[in-house]
Amino acid sequence: MNTGRSPRPESAPTGVLVLAATPIGQLGDAPPRLAQELAAADVVAAEDTRRFRRLTSDLGLEVNGRVVSYFEGNEQARTPALLDSLLAGERVVLVTDAGMPSVSDPGYRLVVAAVEHDLRVTAVPGPSAVLTALAVSGLPVDRFCFEGFLPRKAGERARRLASLAAEERTMVFFEAPHRTQAALEALAEAFGDERPAAICRELTKTHEEVRRGGLRELARWAADGVRGEVTLVVSGAESVAEVSADPESLLAAVCALEEQGTSRKEAIAEVARRAGVPKRDVYEVVHVR
Structure with a gap:
C-alpha cells in the first residue's frame, strides 16, 4: 500500500498506533489496559461509534480524545487522515466491535501505512473469537490456520474449499448465522461428510453453545436456523505422508x-x-x- 507520503524524518514527533482488543461477549473480558489506552488516546478510531460509546459507558471508561468512525465502508478514505495524525505525533487507538482489530475487521490498511512510515504499532491483547473457538472445539490445536469468511457465491466458495481439501492443519472460519447451513453443506461436499468439526456460537455470551460432530451432521442441525455470532472449526485432512512411489x-x-x-x-x-x-x-x- 503506497500512501504517497515520504517516511517521517528522524526529528519528527513519534506517533503510536495502538490496536486495542475489545470483548467478544462478556464485558468483564475487557483487557485492563483498554481503559488506560482510551484515556491516553488523542484519537480513537472505532468501527461503530455508537457501539463504542455504549461499551465505554457500560465499562465506565473515560475517553478524552476525539472519536472518529473507521469501518469497512470508509477505511480506505479515512486511512490518510489517521496517518497524518500519527505523523503529527498523536496516539491513535483503533477498536472494532469485538475482538482484535485487523483480523477480519478494519485496521490492516492503517497498520500497513504506519509500518511504511516507520511508525510504532503496538497492541492491547485480549479476546479473540479465533483462538477461543479453537481452544474449546476439541480439535487439534498444535497447528491451525484462519481462513476468515468463505465467499458468498457458491461457485467461488466451492473453489476456495477445493483448494483447502488437503490442508492438514485445523481450520477456523467466520460465518454469518443465515449462511451457516450453506457453508457446512459446502464444507461437507469438499471435505467429506464425516470430517470432524465444531460450531461455536455466541462465544462467552449467555447463550454460548459449542456443537461438535461430522460436517454433514452439523449441516442438518443448522437447517433449523442458527442465531448469533458463529465461528466454525474444522479438522484438517489426514496426512498422506510417506507415500511410496510404487x-x-x-x-x-x-x-x-x-x-x-x-x-x-x-x-x-x-x-x-x-x-x-x-x-x-x-x-x-x-x-x-
Whole structure:
C-alpha cells in the first residue's frame, strides 16, 4: 500500500498506533489496559461509534480524545487522515466491535501505512473469537490456520474449499448465522461428510453453545436456523505422508484424497508432492487403471 507520503524524518514527533482488543461477549473480558489506552488516546478510531460509546459507558471508561468512525465502508478514505495524525505525533487507538482489530475487521490498511512510515504499532491483547473457538472445539490445536469468511457465491466458495481439501492443519472460519447451513453443506461436499468439526456460537455470551460432530451432521442441525455470532472449526485432512512411489501406493493415496472430497487434479498434485515424483507419473497411474 503506497500512501504517497515520504517516511517521517528522524526529528519528527513519534506517533503510536495502538490496536486495542475489545470483548467478544462478556464485558468483564475487557483487557485492563483498554481503559488506560482510551484515556491516553488523542484519537480513537472505532468501527461503530455508537457501539463504542455504549461499551465505554457500560465499562465506565473515560475517553478524552476525539472519536472518529473507521469501518469497512470508509477505511480506505479515512486511512490518510489517521496517518497524518500519527505523523503529527498523536496516539491513535483503533477498536472494532469485538475482538482484535485487523483480523477480519478494519485496521490492516492503517497498520500497513504506519509500518511504511516507520511508525510504532503496538497492541492491547485480549479476546479473540479465533483462538477461543479453537481452544474449546476439541480439535487439534498444535497447528491451525484462519481462513476468515468463505465467499458468498457458491461457485467461488466451492473453489476456495477445493483448494483447502488437503490442508492438514485445523481450520477456523467466520460465518454469518443465515449462511451457516450453506457453508457446512459446502464444507461437507469438499471435505467429506464425516470430517470432524465444531460450531461455536455466541462465544462467552449467555447463550454460548459449542456443537461438535461430522460436517454433514452439523449441516442438518443448522437447517433449523442458527442465531448469533458463529465461528466454525474444522479438522484438517489426514496426512498422506510417506507415500511410496510404487503404482499401487500412488493410486491408493489419490483415491483416499478423492474420497475426502479433494478434486482429482489436486489429489494427483498432492500425492506427487508427498511421494517425490513428477505429477505426470501419478497421472498415468490414475488414468490407466
